[in-house]
Amino acid sequence: MSYQLWYWPSIPGRGEFVRLFMEASGLEYRDIAREQDADALVEDMHARTGFRPFAPPYLVDEDVTIGQTALILLYLSDKEGLGSGDLATDLQLLQLQLDITDLVKEVHDTHHPIASGRYYADQMDAAYERAENFREDRLPKFLIHFDNALATNGGPFMLGEQFTHVDTSLFQVMEGLDYAFPNYMRTMQGSWPNLEALQASVPDIEGVAAYLASERRMEFNQDGIFRHYEELDEQ
Amino acid sequence: MSYQLWYWPSIPGRGEFVRLFMEASGLEYRDIAREQDADALVEDMHARTGFRPFAPPYLVDEDVTIGQTALILLYLSDKEGLGSGDLATDLQLLQLQLDITDLVKEVHDTHHPIASGRYYADQMDAAYERAENFREDRLPKFLIHFDNALATNGGPFMLGEQFTHVDTSLFQVMEGLDYAFPNYMRTMQGSWPNLEALQASVPDIEGVAAYLASERRMEFNQDGIFRHYEELDEQ
Numbered sequence: 001m002s003y004q005l006w007y008w009p010s011i012p013g014r015g016e017f018v019r020l021f022m023e024a025s026g027l028e029y030r031d032i033a034r035e036q037d038a039d040a041l042v043e044d045m046h047a048r049t050g051f052r053p054f055a056p057p058y059l060v061d062e063d064v065t066i067g068q069t070a071l072i073l074l075y076l077s078d079k080e081g082l083g084s085g086d087l088a089t090d091l092q093l094l095q096l097q098l099d100i101t102d103l104v105k106e107v108h109d110t111h112h113p114i115a116s117g118r119y120y121a122d123q124m125d126a127a128y129e130r131a132e133n134f135r136e137d138r139l140p141k142f143l144i145h146f147d148n149a150l151a152t153n154g155g156p157f158m159l160g161e162q163f164t165h166v167d168t169s170l171f172q173v174m175e176g177l178d179y180a181f182p183n184y185m186r187t188m189q190g191s192w193p194n195l196e197a198l199q200a201s202v203p204d205i206e207g208v209a210a211y212l213a214s215e216r217r218m219e220f221n222q223d224g225i226f227r228h229y230e231e232l233d234e235q
Numbered sequence: 236m237s238y239q240l241w242y243w244p245s246i247p248g249r250g251e252f253v254r255l256f257m258e259a260s261g262l263e264y265r266d267i268a269r270e271q272d273a274d275a276l277v278e279d280m281h282a283r284t285g286f287r288p289f290a291p292p293y294l295v296d297e298d299v300t301i302g303q304t305a306l307i308l309l310y311l312s313d314k315e316g317l318g319s320g321d322l323a324t325d326l327q328l329l330q331l332q333l334d335i336t337d338l339v340k341e342v343h344d345t346h347h348p349i350a351s352g353r354y355y356a357d358q359m360d361a362a363y364e365r366a367e368n369f370r371e372d373r374l375p376k377f378l379i380h381f382d383n384a385l386a387t388n389g390g391p392f393m394l395g396e397q398f399t400h401v402d403t404s405l406f407q408v409m410e411g412l413d414y415a416f417p418n419y420m421r422t423m424q425g426s427w428p429n430l431e432a433l434q435a436s437v438p439d440i441e442g443v444a445a446y447l448a449s450e451r452r453m454e455f456n457q458d459g460i461f462r463h464y465e466e467l468d469e470q
Contacts (some may be wrong), residue, residue: 051327054334054380064323068333075326088299091310092286098303098333099289105340113348114361117367126349126361133350140274145289152285 002028003076003107006041007057009034011224012172014069014104015057020168022071023211025082031216070097073165084159093158096166100173103142107180108225110134110232120229131232135184139177140184143192146170150194156201163205170195171202178227183233237263238311241276242292243364244269246459247407249304250292250364251337255403256308259437260317266451303361305332308400319394328393331384338377342415345369345461345467363365366467368418374412380428381405385429391436398440405430406437409460418468 003022007015015031022029033041033056041056053067059075066075074094083090109114113130114123128159153160157167158193174195178185190196202208220226238257244248248265257264265334268276276291288302294310296363301310309329312318343351343448348365388395392402412421424433437443446452447463455461 001337051324051331051384051393053330054337054377064326066330067325068330071326071330073335090284091299091301091306093307095288095303096286096302098306098336102289102340105337109348113344115362115372117368117372123364126364128351129358129361130348133352137350137352142289149286158286 004045004060005029005057006029007031008032008038008039008041009038010221011222012176012220012226013057016074016172016218017069017100017169018057018072019216020060020172020208020211021076021165023112023216024163024168024205024207025060025076025080026028026075026207027080037042054223069103070094074170078163083164084162089159092164093164095116096146096158097169099142099145100166100169101165103139103173106134106138107176110180111227111229120227124231127229131229132234135148135181135233139181139184140188140191141213143195147194150198151153155194156197163202167198167202168205168208173197176220179220180226180228181233182228183235187235209215237265239295240264240266240270240292241279242266243276244271244273245456246463247453247455248292248459251407251453252304252400252404253292253294253307253311254336254451255407255443255446256311256447257398258441258451259398259403259442260311260315261442262311262315285376298400303336304334308332308404312400315368319397320400324394328399328401331381331393332404334377334380335401335404338374338408339460341369341377342411345415346462346464357463359466362464363466366464368467370416370468374416374419374424375426378430382427382429385433390429391432398437400435402437403418403443405433407457409434411455414455415463416468417463418470422470 005015007013007017010033019031045053045056045058048065053065055067057069058065058067059072064070074097084093090140111127112123113126120127133175150158152158157163203212222228240250240253242248262283280288280291280293280449283300288300290302293300293302293347294307301307310330315460319328345357345366346355346362348361355362373457385393438447457463
């Protein structure tokens with residue numbers, strides 16, 4: 001039976017980190033809310049009992065339901081034998097994936113620093129300030145961190161030639177940053193050579209190449225986590 | 236050999252989630268930066284190579300170094316046989332711990348909505364708005380989520396009578412919320428009966444009772460994640 005992924009159908013968002021890894025790894029899945037709609041997602045999520053997910057994405061594998069992007073990736077990686085084969089290393093890969101989770105939350109908060117449930121237009125002043133701090137302080141800290149980690153095994157991926165869930169996620173982060181902060185990313189080009197090499201290498205993974213060329217791959221858009229607002233990308 | 240915990244010595248912060256679980260479980264550890272100082276922590280963290288932690292806390296267990304609070308708790312729980320004994324359940328406990336990570340980040344951002352590296356006084360207006368949204372929208376969502384999860388096995392803990400890392404962390408969350416938002420928490424008293432029962436039960440765990448009575452337990456303070464500012468706690 002194939003995996004069932006549940007995520008908002010209209011944005012790449014956090015669901016895309018799961019999709020990319022499954023596509024790269026050739027795992028079969030159904031993207032249920034895209035077959036149906038957002039209402040079906042809300043209904044399904046609320047009908048679940050016990051230790052249920054706080055928010056999408058979540059993965060259903062027969063009678064196991066798992067929320068939290070990083071945890072879904074850990075689960076798939078473990079179950080399908082797509083990790084490093086070494087426990088300590090797998091833990092460190094999860095650590096890096098959780099660092100990505102933190103960064104993604106900070107990306108979201110550049111345009112929603114006050115309230116995720118309110119419009120961008122209602123929090124633009126705070127967004128301007130937060131985005132400035134993000135570009136000048138937080139983002140380079142994160143990217144240097146990932147760039148250094150990529151040097152550990154010589155690249156292009158975290159473990160060297162073998163890709164893991166961390167690499168497909170970092171690809172999505174770099175693509176998202178190029179979409180949201182094109183001016184900043186152009187100015188900083190060359191600052192994170194290992195990340196740039198990773199970004200160039202992930203599309204060569206067979207499953208990723210096919211995926212990126214398909215209609216399943218969703219474009220970034222202004223409802224997602226990575227959004228482009230010119231005023232948040234000033235230098 | 237005992238575990239080495241590295242965390243900022245002057246605040247309970249995220250380190251306290253690790254401490255509480257180790258104390259509850261009777262695990263031996265050294266709290267290195269409290270024996271030494273914050274400079275020693277910064278120096279140690281920067282001297283680490285490979286897939287190093289992005290930020291404290293991190294745990295050193297001989298040649299394994301692990302960052303990210305939730306992951307440290309997973310590691311300890313697995314290694315010491317303190318989980319549920321069932322893989323699917325352990326994953327769901329980690330899922331809940333990651334939900335706690337998300338909540339803790341949102342607590343932090345109530346007083347630092349613009350820039351974690353700048354003073355509260357420089358972002359008070361945004362903080363006022365963000366804290367209002369947090370109290371009215373985000374916090375109840377999280378607490379209802381945890382309260383419902385606690386009903387799964389009849390309480391007082393997530394698995395029933397046996398505590399896990401999720402329970403000690405939720406205790407710390409509730410204590411922190413009482414410190415930071417006393418007015419709000421008093422007004423809402425009774426809204427989350429299962430969480431309140433958990434908060435009352437965790438101090439009865441033998442290791443926790445001894446810990447809370449010791450000098451190792453740090454008070455909440457105005458440099459930490461949970462801070463009390465009257466203006467952020469208005470009704």
